Amino acid sequence: MLKGIAPILNPDLLWLIAAMGHGDELVLVDRNYPALATAKATLTGRLITLDGVDTTEAARAILTLLPLDGFVETPILRMEVTGEPATVLPVHADLKAVADAAEGRDVAMGSIERLAFYAAARRGFGVVQTSEARPYGCFILKKGVVFD
Amino acid sequence: MLKGIAPILNPDLLWLIAAMGHGDELVLVDRNYPALATAKATLTGRLITLDGVDTTEAARAILTLLPLDGFVETPILRMEVTGEPATVLPVHADLKAVADAAEGRDVAMGSIERLAFYAAARRGFGVVQTSEARPYGCFILKKGVVFD
Numbered sequence: 001m002l003k004g005i006a007p008i009l010n011p012d013l014l015w016l017i018a019a020m021g022h023g024d025e026l027v028l029v030d031r032n033y034p035a036l037a038t039a040k041a042t043l044t045g046r047l048i049t050l051d052g053v054d055t056t057e058a059a060r061a062i063l064t065l066l067p068l069d070g071f072v073e074t075p076i077l078r079m080e081v082t083g084e085p086a087t088v089l090p091v092h093a094d095l096k097a098v099a100d101a102a103e104g105r106d107v108a109m110g111s112i113e114r115l116a117f118y119a120a121a122r123r124g125f126g127v128v129q130t131s132e133a134r135p136y137g138c139f140i141l142k143k144g145v146v147f148d
Numbered sequence: 149m150l151k152g153i154a155p156i157l158n159p160d161l162l163w164l165i166a167a168m169g170h171g172d173e174l175v176l177v178d179r180n181y182p183a184l185a186t187a188k189a190t191l192t193g194r195l196i197t198l199d200g201v202d203t204t205e206a207a208r209a210i211l212t213l214l215p216l217d218g219f220v221e222t223p224i225l226r227m228e229v230t231g232e233p234a235t236v237l238p239v240h241a242d243l244k245a246v247a248d249a250a251e252g253r254d255v256a257m258g259s260i261e262r263l264a265f266y267a268a269a270r271r272g273f274g275v276v277q278t279s280e281a282r283p284y285g286c287f288i289l290k291k292g293v294v295f296d
Contacts, residue, residue, distance in 0.1 A: 001294040002166050002213040011166035018150050018159035065150040146149040 006061035013048045016126045017066045020143045026066070027124040028055055030091075030137035034118075035129035041122035048128045055132040055139065056094040062128070063102035067144035074110030079117045079138040091134040112140070154209035161196045164274045165214045168291045172273040174214070176203055178239075178285035182266075183277035189270035196276045203280040203287065204242040210276070211250035215292035222258030227265045227286040239282040260288070 001007060005014070020026065027042070029035055039047035050058050068075040076099055081087045092109065099107040112120060120140060121127070130137075149155065153162070168174065175190070177183055187195035198206050216223040224247055229235045240257065247255040260268060268288060269275070278285075 001169075003215055003294055005166070005213065009166075011163045014166050015159045015163040018153070018157075018162050021149075065153065067151055146151055 006064055008050055008053055008058065008061045009065070010048070012046070013128065016044065016046055016048060017062060019044070020066070020125050022143060022145050023069060024125040024143050025123070026062070026141045026143065027121040027127040028058060028062070028139045028141060029127060029129050030055060030132035030134065031130065032135065033129060033138055035127050038118065038121045039127040042124045042126050044126045046126035048126065050128060050130045053130050055091060055130050055137045056098055058128060058130045059095050059139070060098045060102070062141070063099060066141070067146055068099060068103055068107060069142040069144040071144070072142060074108045075142040075144065076107060076109045077112045077117070077120070077140040078109055079136045080111045080113050081136050082114055085111060085113065089134065089136055091132065091137040095139055154212060156198055156201055156206065156209045157213070158196070160194070161276065164192065164194055164196060165210060167192070168214070168273050170291060170293050171217060172291050173271070174210070174289045174291065175269040175272040175275040176206060176287045176289060177275060177277050178203060178280035178282065179278065180283065181277060181286055183275050186266065186269045187275040190272045190274050192274045194274040196274065198276060198278045201278050203239060203278050203285045204246055206276060206278045207243050207287070208246045208250070210289070211247060214289070215294055216247060216251055216255060217290040217292040219292070220290060222256045223290040223292065224255060224257045225260045225265070225268070225288040226257055227284045228259045228261050229284055230262055233259060233261065237282065237284055239280065239285040243287055
């Protein structure tokens with residue numbers, strides 16, 4: 001616990017997001033995602049588990065400290081609904097709203113097919129698994145630059 | 149790097165101060181202190197090295213996030229000048245000023261004889277070694293409680 005830091009940002013999660021550099025990608029997934037297998041392939045090999053927290057709450061806390069990349073068109077990717085790539089579920093819209101609020105701008109969210117997500121996630125920096133119950137509640141967040 | 153977090157609070161130092169609980173003690177020392185030997189005996193075994201930073205700057209950054217213990221009379225202990233236990237050096241006064249500002253109250257600073265400091269430090273949570281050049285620039289900071 002630290003002053004002014006959201007309580008769900010535990011020591012290991014703080015380490016992970018602080019250690020990321022510009023362009024590194026944080027994988028944020030729901031309770032069904034095979035998170036350990038993916039985490040072991042990532043740059044740090046780290047899996048942070050946030051029990052009792054959904055992806056919206058997790059992102060709200062993480063994005064108080066982690067800037068999103070302003071150098072790319074879509075600093076967030078959502079996992080696509082199988083066979084319905086254009087469908088934006090409430091779990092996706094909720095995360096975009098949290099990102100927009102954190103960044104103070106309209107953050108474009110890209111999308112990626114489920115199996116392609118698995119492959120892309122393995123190139124991430126580390127994985128945060130939540131208790132998110134809503135399907136397809138899986139995202140890749142690209143870190144930006146801290147300017148001040 | 150994270151938004152709103154002092155740059156010298158690197159990932160490992162963030163982990164360390166976030167992992168501390170109420171009453172755990174952070175050992176903050178100058179460049180001459182035998183820091184690795186002490187660190188290995190601490191609870192985490194961790195030594196964080198802040199090159200180019202003095203104890204005043206280090207404390208200013210750390211105390212933006214780490215609350216000091218309000219349950220004890222002296223949440224900070226300074227290393228005493230050998231043979232002059234009552235002497236408060238500028239390096240000590242500077243740290244007290246930083247603590248007072250961070251806490252918004254008068255923070256009482258206790259003192260401890262040099263060899264007793266070595267023994268007490270080994271019971272700490274971990275060690276932060278700075279490039280502090282001023283002798284006796286060594287402190288033990290007791291963590292308090294985050295209430296909100």
